[in-house]
Amino acid sequence: MAKGIIQPRILKGFRDQLPKIAIARSEIVSRLSEMFCSFGFVPIETPALELAEILLGKGSQETDKQMYRFEDNGGRDVALRFDLTIPLARFAAMHINELGTPFRRYHIAPVWRAEKPQRGRYREFVQCDFDIIGTESIYADAEVILLAQSIFNALNIKHTIRLNNRLLLNGFLAGIKAQDESSAVLRAIDKLEKIGKDAVSDELKRETSLEQTAVDTLFSYLALSRESEEPKAILKELRSLCKGQADAERGIEQVELLFACIAESEFSDSLGSVSLDLSIARGLDYYTGTVFETFLCELPELGSVCSGGRYDNLVSVYSKRELPGVGGSVGLDRLLAGLEELGRIPDRATTAEALLTVLDESSMGKSIALAQKLRQEGIAVELYPSPAKLGNQLKYADKRGCNKVIIAGSDELESQKYSLKIMNSGEQKDALSFEQLAKSLKQ
Amino acid sequence: MAKGIIQPRILKGFRDQLPKIAIARSEIVSRLSEMFCSFGFVPIETPALELAEILLGKGSQETDKQMYRFEDNGGRDVALRFDLTIPLARFAAMHINELGTPFRRYHIAPVWRAEKPQRGRYREFVQCDFDIIGTESIYADAEVILLAQSIFNALNIKHTIRLNNRLLLNGFLAGIKAQDESSAVLRAIDKLEKIGKDAVSDELKRETSLEQTAVDTLFSYLALSRESEEPKAILKELRSLCKGQADAERGIEQVELLFACIAESEFSDSLGSVSLDLSIARGLDYYTGTVFETFLCELPELGSVCSGGRYDNLVSVYSKRELPGVGGSVGLDRLLAGLEELGRIPDRATTAEALLTVLDESSMGKSIALAQKLRQEGIAVELYPSPAKLGNQLKYADKRGCNKVIIAGSDELESQKYSLKIMNSGEQKDALSFEQLAKSLKQ
DSSP: OOTTOOOOOOOTTOOOBOHHHHHHHHHHHHHHHHHHHHTTOEEOBOOSEEEHHHHHTTOOHHHHHHOOEEEOTTSOEEEEOSOSHHHHHHHHHHHHHHHOSSEEEEEEEEEEOOOOOBTTBOSEEEEEEEEEESOOOHHHHHHHHHHHHHHHHHTTOOEEEEEEEHHHHHHHHHHTTOGGGHHHHHHHHTTHHHHHHHHHHHHHHHHSOOOHHHHHHHHHHHHHHHHOSOHHHHHHHHHHHTTTOHHHHHHHHHHHHHHHHHHHHOOTTOSEEEEEOTTOOOSSSSOOSEEEEEEETTOGGGOOSEEEEEESOSOTTTOSSOOOEEEEEEEHHHHHHHHHHTTOSOSOOOOOSEEEOOOOGGGHHHHHHHHHHHHHTTOOEEEOSSOOOHHHHHHHHHHTTOOEEEEOOHHHHHHTOEEEEETTTOOEEEEEOHHHHHHHHHO | OOTTOOOOOOOTTOOOBOHHHHHHHHHHHHHHHHHHHHTTOEEOBOOSEEEHHHHHTTOOHHHHHHOOEEEOTTSOEEEEOSOSHHHHHHHHHHHHHHHOSSEEEEEEEEEEOOOOOBTTBOSEEEEEEEEEESOOOHHHHHHHHHHHHHHHHHTTOOEEEEEEEHHHHHHHHHHTTOGGGHHHHHHHHTTHHHHOHHHHHHHHHHHSOOOHHHHHHHHHHHHHHHHOOOHHHHHHHHHHHTTTOHHHHHHHHHHHHHHHHHHHHOOTTOSEEEEEOTTOOOSSSSOOSEEEEEEETTOGGGOOSEEEEEESOSSTTTOSSOOOEEEEEEEHHHHHHHHHHTTOSOSOOOOOSEEEOOOOGGGHHHHHHHHHHHHHTTOOEEEOSSOOOHHHHHHHHHHHTOOEEEEOOHHHHHHTOEEEEETTTOOEEEEEOHHHHHHHHHO
């Protein structure tokens, strides 16, 4: 390092995002926002920094340890948010009387967790949350599932949404006398996909008081949705298995209503399906009804890219008011990692439809005017900022994945007849009028 | 407070953004991104947290004091970024060889400063930066100015861009032997609009060694662009005033080229003008050529809502490489505050085009299906999540500024004939087919 130079580097666990990935990210975020809005969800913003006591409110010990927490210049104990749920709860406790219910919000924003960095896991990542609060209606659950489906359809991604219901699970657990150990049981079930049946069975016997018969019943319960794809058939089996368990029966009813709604309004050209998966448990204490996860058909091992469910009371930590809700969250960073793995991120580091080359200093003013005229037609144009060899400008376009190059030297600008080179085919059209040029660029 | 309840509150100097303002903000951000892309600028992302030594690099003492700086769990000295310029410099030092030049990037992201909170000033705010780096071409300056203009045209905001050139200013200051005190002089000039000529004159005599004659010459220089709106006329006067000052002459040449370009490509329907304002100085050491500020015609006292300029070397702190550039930044929070003051923020807390009312539990499935069908037509629809009195649902729509309400009970859903109520006129259309309904909603 030269004297006085500070070595440019980045914090461990953090990253820069270069244009190719940042463009893909920004396009997905636009699409998400559009879909949220098409269901009438409204954006809100909350601060990245909150008082630590607010964030500590309901967090688990694990998240507490992962918080970026410090004393600010005013001596306040503050921290960076580690999710968007606790800020929503705090926000709702303060503003819901003014806003009224039902209230549908979305929030796309970064969160910070000082986790051990792993491949594809960073200490700063973006959450995309959507929730309908202030309603117990199962139809809100249906809207959340349909929104998840619409999002992946809009992104042109084949997907499967697997849903379950905590009432069902809890009722069943009561049936095998495991209601007091539900946390440990759900934690073990959650690993079924990952570690397999035998290891889960071992864990259940080690961590809970369940005996072999109960474990067998549990597996036969979980197997119901493995053996059939048809929710109706599974629900029929469940009815007899859970007879007399009030919670389970309410859960079955909710699941039935949900599937009926979805069947009635699913698009025929949907790229995804919704199935009942009795092994979806989703964490521990938070959820109380519907729970769901979403997987990419081409890369299920990526894990869920959109998860959520219903909860009874969002704001209990901050208010006496009861505020039930249902929502979900798109894991944007995981989704992007998956799309990259699938080769679905275009190799393109430009937002421009075309590069306008510049060959003569004397006609720069006309070049800028042409660029502006094309932009006014809705065509994104990058202007090379100074005269340079045509070959270098073509290389520049090629490097960025910009497929169309407008060639306009002073003669072309004078006669208003332009050339357009298509980089990937090598084809070149000459002597195009402005209208012909604009038309070719719009194609 | 009830026992065990944590009082929900927000950090001093921070704020929640409720739907009305968050919707307006999100629409402006979309429009900004569109305009950045239409000029071929690409997005990048950098971490909110950086090593403190990186951020301290070139910051002034003032920004250092305002940093949220702390020790992270790993004992590292870290801080939240207080602007997007230093992260860009660090990013460019690390990645520019891979990315190549010219490189046009935009970056819309929050920054944090522990400033004294004032009306309309918060400790977290969003910057929207755009820069073209790796080129000395004055035509890049022209593109930056035209982009600023295009942004405010796209936002339908009457504006005026005032530009100046630091070479011009410096050359002139050399002419009155004030080149060694340029910082103090520029600082004083910057206040002209705010505190008036007499106070600036006092400050100049107090803080610099300028004598009355020099101060008078300075004011007559500044007055040139006050007395005329016509850049050509001003430049002619300047030529004689600055004769023999090499810097000033180069500056005059650049300004001439810039105005020629802008005149050639300005849209005839532009809502703004670009003028030469010799009193625009923009801070101290950073800028080396073009500098500009943008004001709302209807609210000039708001201050500049989009400022920037040319700099010689972005990355000198982190690299030996020279990297000149030119760029600007939209002050999103200030702009929003201005639009709010002008009554330009719609009183609307919904993203939905229409509310679909729900009157019967038994036909909820059909209601959801109707909502989905409308959404597929590109119409944003909010579904009321459970049956409720029509009056309450109308009130709900009214409160949110949702002007269209679809009324569809089980009869309407069965016969597929719907009613549409327009809230502000009270008009109601009945027995609309799906196609008629969709058409009315798209209007």
